[in-house]
Each structure stands twice: as structure tokens, then as C-alpha cells.
Amino acid sequence: MKDYSKYNSINDFIFDSEFVELVKKNNQREIERIITSFLGKEALVKDAILLLRYFTIEEEKIEEVQIEEDLTDLLHQIRQRNKKKKRMLFVASVVAASIAVFLFTIPYSNTDKPKEAKIEIFSLLDQMNVDMDEVHIVNGKSNTYIDNNEIIEQKEDGGVIIRGDEKIESSDIENEYLKVIVPNGKRTSIRFSDGSLIKVNSGSKIIYPKQFSSTSRDIYIDGEAYLEIAPDDAKPFFVHTKLLDVAVFGTKFNINAYSADSEGSVVLVEGSVEVASSEDKSLLKPNQGLFYKDGKTELKDVDVSFYISWIDGIMKLKGDHLSTILNNLSRYYKLDIRFSNRLSNEVYKGKINLNDSIETILNNISLSTPLSYTRNGNTIYIK
Structure with missing residues (x-):
């Protein structure tokens, strides 16, 4: 195995073709080995992994004079978590006056949407009333009621299937988003067109797009859900709550984020997720949880069975x-x-x-x- 012990900066990792390939292939075992071997520097490795996972990679030529400017600008943006720029450049190697670089393109996600747009979506969540008798899907001005513990299946064109029957046709979906309301005392599941499955607990509300965009998969949650997300490097999956944004890299995890409660959590079963709040970010390993209460967050090791037993x-x-x-x-x-x-x-x-x-x-x-x-x-x- 390659010795990374002398690496001291994020640049050392992102300019290493072998490390880039490990992340690209999602070799979780080797990645975990590298992280655990860097006592005191785990955050450095995790930041490099997150950066590489957020970007798609192409080779391109660029003049050497531009390198330092682009690199300085990019690192500044990373520290500030400013993702408004769509294109940023990294140096791969220097060859005379013209060099090969990695061109990283940030995939679009609703984390980049104007703040007003996200506020509008969360406002819709607030207006959704869980004090109902049945699970239902809101499509524009119409409601479709379904039985308890049913599986809502999303077709490629956005249509909704329940038990093999198409309950909502794509042509009948009036808005960009569908809303699922799971009243207290009820539960349901949603299988998205990409194969991802979420199990939704009582008193929860979900907003998801009729069709995922070509570059990202974004859903909004007020409540609790257990998620099994299908990996897709070209279309990262994002779960948004009022207090947290979770970037998912193909994984299984539980999120508890009822807006009515002062505390909540994200607990990782397997894979990898990044949880970002207004204050900081954390990359979770399996059997870790990020907990928040009264505006403060804490990352700790947990027995995940306590947090996902509700699905059984x-x-x-x-x-x-x-x-x-x-x-x-x-x-x-x-x-x-x-x-x-x-x-x-x-x-x-x-x-x-x-x-x-x-x-x-x-x-x-x-x-x-x-x-x-x-x-x-x-x-x-x-x-």
C-alpha cells in the first residue's frame, strides 16, 4: 500500500492520481485505512475526499501563469464554503509553460439555489399539516390518499405507482415538486426512480422533485427517515432540513429532524455522508452520529441499532x-x-x-x- 504519511496538505492528496482513483472508485476500505493512519490529521484527509467527491474531473490545458491565482482562489472558497462558482482549477503537474490540470466542475444542487428559493420550499413544508388521518401525496391542488405502510414508487417521468397501479400520471403533476405527508400514527416508504429507498416515520413531511435534475438529487425533510441511497458519482444526493444539509455518497443512514423538536440527529449505518450546519461540517464514518441540540452539535460513536430500530x-x-x-x-x-x-x-x-x-x-x-x-x-x- 502506498505510504501517505508525509502528506501535509490538501494539495498533496488531490494532486495524487492514485488517491484520486481511490476516491473515484469509492474504495471505502482503503480510504478508511488512510484516514485512521493520520492521527490528528483526519480532517485533512476527509476534506480532500469531500472535495474530490463533490467535483467531476476532466483533463485540460492551462497556462502556468494562471495556476497560482486559481489555486489560491479555490482554497479560499473551500474554507469559506462558498460554492457559487461553477468552475475552479487545480494543478496536477507542471510541464514548461503549459501544464495539465484537473478541471473540477461543481455539480449543481439545491445548496446552490438562491436563499429565497430554499426559504420558499421550507415554507411549503411548514404549511403541510400532519394532523390528518391518512398518508397522502399532494400534487398541485389535488391529494392522493394511500394506505398505511405503502411504498410510493417514482417513475422515470415522475409518475407515482402504488402496488403496481399508476396513481398519478406524469402529465397530471402540475408542479415541479411533490409533497408527501405522513400523519402521526402512520408510516410509508418512497422508492425513487434511481433505486434509492427512504422509510418515513410518523409525523414527517417530504418534498421531492417530480424528476431529479441531470446533476443532483435533492429532497427536503421535516421529520424522521431511514435512507438507503443508490450511489451515483455524477448525481450526488442531498437531504435538506431547516438546520442541516446532508451530502450523501451512496449509503445507509437515519435522519431525525422534526422542526418542532429542539434536538435531532444524523446517524450513519454504512457508506459516507457529510453533514453541514450554519456553523461547521462533519464527515461521518459508519457507526457515528452527529447530534444537535439548542444550536450546538456533537459528533460521537454510537450503536446505530438504537436509532434505526423503529423501522422494525x-x-x-x-x-x-x-x-x-x-x-x-x-x-x-x-x-x-x-x-x-x-x-x-x-x-x-x-x-x-x-x-x-x-x-x-x-x-x-x-x-x-x-x-x-x-x-x-x-x-x-x-x-
């Missing part, structure tokens, strides 16, 4: 506060659960079978914490 109808507890558990149960069962503050900080470990009735679950909780409850319709009072 299980809620794993790792020392969760009762208030968090009850809030999740409220969303999952579409109930208004009200409880005393004195119980909020009770801590639990174990698991809850989400196929059980809410009464069974509360009875089980009462075995370890003295509490009683009464139910009036869809409201449960715990004391």
Missing part, C-alpha cells in the same frame, strides 16, 4: 428520559400524551415493542416507575 417496529432505549419516550409514543400512536414534570427525567433502558397497544406499553413502564394514567379519547393523562 421497536423502540430501543439507551437511557432515554421518559419525556422523550412519551413524546415519541405520542407521535407514533397519534395520541396527545400529557404528563407531570416530575416524571420527565426518569431514565429507561431496554426496548418497547411498537406493535403493542399503548396501554400495554404504559403498563410495562409503570412496573419500574410508579405512575398511573387515564385516557379520554385520544388524550392520555399520566401522573
Whole structure:
């Protein structure tokens, strides 16, 4: 294996043809070996990997006099996370007055859209009401209602198939985007035309384009979803929430980003994702999670099973506060659960079978914490 131990800058990596080829082929095992061998310099390697993954590469000729200007400009833009420029240049090798360089073209994504356009999309998310009885797809002014736990399949032309039947034809889709609303107490899945699959939890809202653009795949989420993204170097996948943007490189991960909650997370099962907030960015490795709460973020190693067990109808507890558990149960069962503050900080470990009735679950909780409850319709009072 090649020795990268003497590399001290991002330039050393991006000008190394073998390293570029590793990233291009997504040789995850070798990439992880390189990252772990750079104690104290992991961020340097990760930045180089991210840079190469964000750009498509072509060979071109350029005059030597232009090199230093272009390189300085590009590195400045990287540090500032300014992606407005569509073309930037890197030096590959110098040959007299004319040299070969890598020409990197940033793929378009909605991270580059004007701020006003993104605000408009998130405004649409805010207007989508999860206080409904059925999962439904909003297409312009019309709604298509579907059963719980169905799979929404996106055709190449944007049409929607449910159980083999075309529920929405492409010609009937009035707008650029479709909206999927998953009420409290319901769940659904979406299989996109590229083969990517997302499983959407209760109380969640998704906006996705009728057809992905030729250069990127962008979706917007308010809620929780488990995603299995098909790799496509030419069309990176982006998941946007109000607080975070996630760049996906062909992977499996869980995102929890309910706008109504003050905390959330991105947990990586396999592959690679970059999570960017207004403050910083983090490249996650498998079995790592980025957690945010009250405007602060933390990256740490985790047991991912606790964060994805909901897709199998299980809620794993790792020392969760009762208030968090009850809030999740409220969303999952579409109930208004009200409880005393004195119980909020009770801590639990174990698991809850989400196929059980809410009464069974509360009875089980009462075995370890003295509490009683009464139910009036869809409201449960715990004391």
C-alpha cells in the first residue's frame, strides 16, 4: 500500500492520481485505512475526499501563469464554503509553460439555489399539516390518499405507482415538486426512480422533485427517515432540513429532524455522508452520529441499532428520559400524551415493542416507575 504519511496538505492528496482513483472508485476500505493512519490529521484527509467527491474531473490545458491565482482562489472558497462558482482549477503537474490540470466542475444542487428559493420550499413544508388521518401525496391542488405502510414508487417521468397501479400520471403533476405527508400514527416508504429507498416515520413531511435534475438529487425533510441511497458519482444526493444539509455518497443512514423538536440527529449505518450546519461540517464514518441540540452539535460513536430500530417496529432505549419516550409514543400512536414534570427525567433502558397497544406499553413502564394514567379519547393523562 502506498505510504501517505508525509502528506501535509490538501494539495498533496488531490494532486495524487492514485488517491484520486481511490476516491473515484469509492474504495471505502482503503480510504478508511488512510484516514485512521493520520492521527490528528483526519480532517485533512476527509476534506480532500469531500472535495474530490463533490467535483467531476476532466483533463485540460492551462497556462502556468494562471495556476497560482486559481489555486489560491479555490482554497479560499473551500474554507469559506462558498460554492457559487461553477468552475475552479487545480494543478496536477507542471510541464514548461503549459501544464495539465484537473478541471473540477461543481455539480449543481439545491445548496446552490438562491436563499429565497430554499426559504420558499421550507415554507411549503411548514404549511403541510400532519394532523390528518391518512398518508397522502399532494400534487398541485389535488391529494392522493394511500394506505398505511405503502411504498410510493417514482417513475422515470415522475409518475407515482402504488402496488403496481399508476396513481398519478406524469402529465397530471402540475408542479415541479411533490409533497408527501405522513400523519402521526402512520408510516410509508418512497422508492425513487434511481433505486434509492427512504422509510418515513410518523409525523414527517417530504418534498421531492417530480424528476431529479441531470446533476443532483435533492429532497427536503421535516421529520424522521431511514435512507438507503443508490450511489451515483455524477448525481450526488442531498437531504435538506431547516438546520442541516446532508451530502450523501451512496449509503445507509437515519435522519431525525422534526422542526418542532429542539434536538435531532444524523446517524450513519454504512457508506459516507457529510453533514453541514450554519456553523461547521462533519464527515461521518459508519457507526457515528452527529447530534444537535439548542444550536450546538456533537459528533460521537454510537450503536446505530438504537436509532434505526423503529423501522422494525421497536423502540430501543439507551437511557432515554421518559419525556422523550412519551413524546415519541405520542407521535407514533397519534395520541396527545400529557404528563407531570416530575416524571420527565426518569431514565429507561431496554426496548418497547411498537406493535403493542399503548396501554400495554404504559403498563410495562409503570412496573419500574410508579405512575398511573387515564385516557379520554385520544388524550392520555399520566401522573
